[in-house]
Amino acid sequence: MTLAQQIDLSAISDVTPEGSDYETVRRVIEMLTLDYQSQPSLETMAVRLGQSPSQLQKTFTRWAGLSPKAFLQAVTLDHAKRLLGREGMPLLETSIELGLSGPGRLHDLFVTHEAMSPGEWKAKGAGLTIRYGFFPSPFGLALVMATDRGLAGLAFADPGGEAACFDDMAERWPAANFVADQAATAPYAARVFDPAKWCGDQPLKVVLIGTDFQVRVWESLLEIPLGKAVTYSDIAARIGQPTASRAVGAAVGRNPISFVVPCHRALGKSGALTGYHWGLTRKRAMLGWEAGKLGG
């Protein structure tokens, strides 16, 4: 059975305005960052997209809560360095000491997490049933995967890339049993992408499936608050292996629950956005979108 047969793509519509906006927004961000030197005007970009400038402005603002110009401001190197916080590595330390996290309060979502036992990980997901579904999101089509213990995977597909996206995720747990199930996964999608539903009554349960080292890195990521960022070496220090920044990068890159585990808030020491599994443009989009949600 092919993926297209498993998934009823026709059942997916861009029901949220933000969901249908992303493709436009993505191209704007691409233009802005590709020729950041020439700084294309709103009008120039609108022409290239075949829209009117005012229409484009409206679309972008609805999506980000920020005008394109303000958005660009929010993802500059300069701003990124501010997100990184001042001296040394206080960010990860303080967020814990303030009682913001601990086992209950992690991330901006009310997240509780559990890790798979080493045995379960070694089995490559054997005996595990993973339900999945595709949903529109502010960052394009999102693939949600969940076990009965909680959210296990979140990925993004470019238009037409649904199958590749699914494969990318599925091969992480090759022995698992995958079941298409829009109904079971929909609540996760609804919750995760609506900031109004964050910090809610019920904690969002996530299941971290990975090696010991990876899980430790992902737990560190969960402690980064909204609107903040850390460097790969910060994380390395945090898990007690200050020289393992590069290995941290590799582990961050394998994060299966993107966005929820905020891997987009890991930056290079210079503040540069160094990489993102689902595309640098999307990482930029997430950081700018969050800047908009911050009240800016």
Place this chain on the structure above:
DNA sequence: CAGTATGACAACA
């Protein structure tokens, strides 16, 4: 063993 979403440093323009 090879690959990596790093980081530090040197050598440029």
Place this chain on the structure above:
DNA sequence: TGTTGTCATACTG
């Protein structure tokens, strides 16, 4: 100042 290349490093599959 900003960009580019090189190299050491630690952990994964």
